[in-house]
Amino acid sequence: MVQQALGRIQWGDLTFGPGSPYTVTAFEGLDDLPEIRGEDVPRPGQHGDYSGPDYTGARTVVLKLGLRAETPDGLRELSLALRNATQPQMQPAPLQFLDQNTLVYGKVRRRNIPYDAEYLWRIGDAALEFYCADAYLYSLVEKTASTTAYSPAAGRTYPLTYPRAYGSAGTSGRISARNDGGSPAYPVLRLDGPVANPAIEQVTTGGILVIDATLQAGEYLLIDTRSRAVLLMGSSPRRSWVRGGSTWPLLRPGYNELAYRGNALPGIPDQPSLLTVTWRDTSL
Known part of the structure; x- marks a missing residue:
């Protein structure tokens, strides 16, 4: 109240x-x-x-x-x-x-x-x-939401055997984030591998942040959109991994939708990558 x-x-x-x-x-x-x-x-x-x-x-x-x-x-x-x-x-x-x-x-x-x-x-x-x-x-309350990455269907497994084995269907990684403040909020993004070339798209307003790198299983990347720090395992700077022309995500007042995409690594297509978004309602 x-x-x-x-x-x-x-x-x-x-x-x-x-x-x-x-x-x-x-x-x-x-x-x-x-x-x-x-x-x-x-x-x-x-x-x-x-x-x-x-x-x-x-x-x-x-x-x-x-x-x-x-x-x-x-x-x-x-x-x-x-x-x-x-x-x-x-x-x-x-x-x-x-x-x-x-x-x-x-x-x-x-x-x-x-x-x-x-x-x-x-x-x-x-x-x-x-x-x-x-x-x-x-806000005193820190909000968080997570999703696995969208990845295309893996397709057939070669060499062909009988009965034939098909890869799993593609999945859609979406997050709905609500900012109840009156000003844009700067989220903190955590990407957990395994994933290659992960990308976070602002579905609501347009723009996309692309990371030109590969994260192995057990590795993670921490991205502070306010300071624009990009830290491998939370400590090693990797700002150069951000693709030129990328848009840093902002959470506008109200509902925001983010989409997370990435490529599965060879040999481990069934291990999902995870995007975790953390933010606070923000005003001036």
């Missing part, structure tokens, strides 16, 4: 909001649209501009907290725990809005825990600013 109240917020091991000693007193940046980076250009010799696509800049999330303890020592412990949880970061980390089913990835860029001798008996305040280079809002 959608809740209008902000509810609980998770950052690392700390939880803010109802049921915690950190009350949320003010908040901004979650439902706000980040600053737009427009690609408009002036019309030469005319009034107005030629309007290009709009993109957003980074998202800034500001969180103000009230610290509530039973003793001054308890208040100091809350301040130290908050300080230790908001150190400078090498990489963004998830800031989770547990009752809003929303997730952003951010870094703490500012922290303010003021000292006020008049109120430091058991009550304090703090303010945190999170810089989210990735402005998207993601």
Whole structure:
């Protein structure tokens, strides 16, 4: 159920909001649209501009907290725990809005825990600013779907024997993926061998991603469509395997259909290859 109240917020091991000693007193940046980076250009010799696509800049999330303890020592412990949880970061980390089913990835860029001798008996305040280079809002729920690859009928087995043996009929590998957000979602694709020259087609919008390579049984390829990383066994870069002119799949808001095709390897036609698609509902 959608809740209008902000509810609980998770950052690392700390939880803010109802049921915690950190009350949320003010908040901004979650439902706000980040600053737009427009690609408009002036019309030469005319009034107005030629309007290009709009993109957003980074998202800034500001969180103000009230610290509530039973003793001054308890208040100091809350301040130290908050300080230790908001150190400078090498990489963004998830800031989770547990009752809003929303997730952003951010870094703490500012922290303010003021000292006020008049109120430091058991009550304090703090303010945190999170810089989210990735402005998207993601669902907490990660969705996944899998299918085996379509492969043509294997045909007859040679040399001919009696009774004659025919290969199995072709199968159709399709995935229906629903993005309940308002912006395109970038899926993560995992291809498990054995398969030669696997391809993922966007049936709904057109375009196809083709991998010019062979995966043996037990090998897999991980493809992050946002960063466009292509990793054999999840670690070895293989970006050069992507065929020129390929289209990186996106999951538009609503239903999307993907088709997975590939060629069986000689001698193992009955071992299916598997495509697994993972995504989160995405909005701005």
